[in-house]
Amino acid sequence: MAQAVEQKTEAAALTSPLVVNNIEVIYDHVILVLKGVSLEVPEGGIVALLGANGAGKTTTLKAISNLLGAERGEVTKGEILFRGERVDSLTPNELVKRGVIQVMEGRHCFEHLTVEDNLMTGSYTRRDGAAAVAESLEKVYHYFPRLKERRTSQAGYTSGGEQQMTAIGRALMANPNTILLDEPSMGLAPQLVEEIFEIVKALNEKEGVSILLAEQNTMIALKYADYGYILENGRVVMDGDAAGLRENPDVKEFYLGLAGEGRKSFRDVKHYRRRKRWL
Amino acid sequence: MEFLESILVTPFIEIWESPYYFIELVLVGLSTGVLYSLVALGFVLIFKASGMFNFAQGAMVLFAALTLVGLMEHGLPLWAALILSVATMVGLAFLVERFMLRHLVNQEGLILFMATIGLNFILEGTGQLMWGSDVKRLEIGIPDQPFDILGGKVLLNTFDVTAAFIGALLVITLAVFFQKTPMGRALRAVADDHQAALSVGIPLKTIWIAVWTIAGIVALVAGIVWGAKSGVQFSLSLIALKALPVLILGGFTSVPGAIVGGLIIGVGEKVAEGFWGPALGGAIENWFAYMLALAFLVFRPQGLFGEKIIERV
Numbered sequence: 001m002a003q004a005v006e007q008k009t010e011a012a013a014l015t016s017p018l019v020v021n022n023i024e025v026i027y028d029h030v031i032l033v034l035k036g037v038s039l040e041v042p043e044g045g046i047v048a049l050l051g052a053n054g055a056g057k058t059t060t061l062k063a064i065s066n067l068l069g070a071e072r073g074e075v076t077k078g079e080i081l082f083r084g085e086r087v088d089s090l091t092p093n094e095l096v097k098r099g100v101i102q103v104m105e106g107r108h109c110f111e112h113l114t115v116e117d118n119l120m121t122g123s124y125t126r127r128d129g130a131a132a133v134a135e136s137l138e139k140v141y142h143y144f145p146r147l148k149e150r151r152t153s154q155a156g157y158t159s160g161g162e163q164q165m166t167a168i169g170r171a172l173m174a175n176p177n178t179i180l181l182d183e184p185s186m187g188l189a190p191q192l193v194e195e196i197f198e199i200v201k202a203l204n205e206k207e208g209v210s211i212l213l214a215e216q217n218t219m220i221a222l223k224y225a226d227y228g229y230i231l232e233n234g235r236v237v238m239d240g241d242a243a244g245l246r247e248n249p250d251v252k253e254f255y256l257g258l259a260g261e262g263r264k265s266f267r268d269v270k271h272y273r274r275r276k277r278w279l
Numbered sequence: 280m281e282f283l284e285s286i287l288v289t290p291f292i293e294i295w296e297s298p299y300y301f302i303e304l305v306l307v308g309l310s311t312g313v314l315y316s317l318v319a320l321g322f323v324l325i326f327k328a329s330g331m332f333n334f335a336q337g338a339m340v341l342f343a344a345l346t347l348v349g350l351m352e353h354g355l356p357l358w359a360a361l362i363l364s365v366a367t368m369v370g371l372a373f374l375v376e377r378f379m380l381r382h383l384v385n386q387e388g389l390i391l392f393m394a395t396i397g398l399n400f401i402l403e404g405t406g407q408l409m410w411g412s413d414v415k416r417l418e419i420g421i422p423d424q425p426f427d428i429l430g431g432k433v434l435l436n437t438f439d440v441t442a443a444f445i446g447a448l449l450v451i452t453l454a455v456f457f458q459k460t461p462m463g464r465a466l467r468a469v470a471d472d473h474q475a476a477l478s479v480g481i482p483l484k485t486i487w488i489a490v491w492t493i494a495g496i497v498a499l500v501a502g503i504v505w506g507a508k509s510g511v512q513f514s515l516s517l518i519a520l521k522a523l524p525v526l527i528l529g530g531f532t533s534v535p536g537a538i539v540g541g542l543i544i545g546v547g548e549k550v551a552e553g554f555w556g557p558a559l560g561g562a563i564e565n566w567f568a569y570m571l572a573l574a575f576l577v578f579r580p581q582g583l584f585g586e587k588i589i590e591r592v
Contacts, residue, residue, distance in 0.1 A: 096480025108475035
């Protein structure tokens with residue numbers, strides 16, 4: 001059994017650059033948040049990590065980008081491999097240099113810096129010269145023309161959508177191959193969410209960037225992703241192709257709000273959920 | 280009534296009547312103000328980058344000056360002593376990161392503050408242990424001669440002017456460093472949101488060392504100038520207390536605020552001493568800055584240039 005798991009991981013490591021293998025995360029030495037999460041992000045794929053508030057999406061992303069330490073969290077079991085290297089032995093700085101960068105939930109722009117300075121901070125780890133960095137900046141402005149218009153504004157005074165674009169653009173400046181994108185839709189108008197996802201998709205297709213996307217908005221995430229994992233209480237309860245998940249009656253009911261056959265009574269739902277969880 | 284007149288009316292008439300004396304006081308005030316700014320700058324840099332109020336800034340000024348004087352007493356030429364002192368301050372930055380900051384990540388502001396009080400004692404102790412505690416003369420070759428401008432009506436001192444010039448130069452260098460270099464940009468980014476800075480690959484360790492190094496060099500320059508003016512002694516660490524009102528006036532988070540605040544306090548206390556001093560019994564210089572700071576705390580707590588907290592609604 002153990003051997004089979006090992007073989008599976010090895011096989012996965014060959015195909016996917018990013019592999020998360022059965023991790024457990026504990027905050028402050030007592031609060032168990034992730035109870036065994038496994039997933040993988042294939043080269044050039046968009047993988048969605050879905051689930052309600054508090055399911056463990058953000059924690060999973062932070063475990064990968066190794067930002068948990070700053071919040072007194074730690075991975076106590078399992079392992080996360082990026083191109084065969086354990087990420088817990090790397091600092092966030094080294095991970096960014098290897099091309100893994102996180103766009104944090106809630107934008108986290110540098111409010112008192114201009115939009116352009118914000119973008120430029122993303123190039124901190126670059127060692128390939130000013131010309132290459134300038135080229136990346138142009139590329140970011142090409143994908144986000146709106147940022148070019150606001151390049152000299154203080155980021156704190158730009159709109160929520162522009163801040164989200166700044167945050168994504170800033171990550172792009174590091175020349176990444178894998179972006180961990182946390183709740184890009186948070187607090188944005190539906191039209192803007194659509195616009196941002198279109199750009200993310202374009203980045204994925206044209207620049208070949210792999211994307212691991214944590215989203216509460218299941219509908220839009222499954223529209224753009226190739227594959228999805230559903231987290232519930234720190235466990236992966238379901239995974240599959242995005243198309244398959246979209247059609248799955250359980251996903252439809254619990255995450256897309258589309259009931260298949262009329263309304264269910266409260267008691268039925270409770271029973272159903274309980275059964276589902278032990279599955 | 281007479282008293283009110285003596286503080287509300289007479290000083291202004293005197294200023295009107297003796298403008299050259301006023302100008303002289305302003306210029307002297309500016310040159311002292313630059314030095315206040317320097318000390319305050321050290322505070323602001325560390326506060327911005329690590330949210331830490333560095334109680335030990337004054338001790339760093341003393342420590343840096345003592346190191347320089349001590350090395351020169353051992354017969355080293357000025358330039359060699361300077362280089363070694365800078366190296367000492369860089370070393371100090373590394374030690375502070377290694378033994379203090381690294382273990383205090385994510386701690387409350389108050390705990391960080393207490394740690395700097397500890398650092399304060401360590402620096403004062405080791406400084407005096409290594410170099411002794413008697414007043415030392417620091418001779419760095421800045422000429423100290425009075426000269427006059429505006430046709431002999433305003434008397435100035437070459438030392439004050441040189442000191443102001445050195446201070447201004449350092450301030451400009453720092454401003455350029457912060458605004459134009461990638462490292463400066465990273466420092467500003469960390470000051471804004473250190474989590475986000477971490478997420479784009481800016482290593483906090485490097486940033487902290489950089490900030491403490493800069494604060495150390497600022498302390499060294501302040502120590503040299505103050506030390507050359509009034510001797511290197513224990514009281515040097517007390518000029519940090521003068522930086523406090525400067526910070527309140529300028530705002531804890533603002534580099535321009537520290538500079539302008541220092542100049543205002545410098546000029547304010549000299550002018551107040553010169554014109555209001557006689558009516559109030561003199562020695563205003565000692566408390567004027569604190570009174571001004573108090574007024575600011577009441578009416579404008581974020582200071583003149585303190586960054587407003589940007590809040591979107």
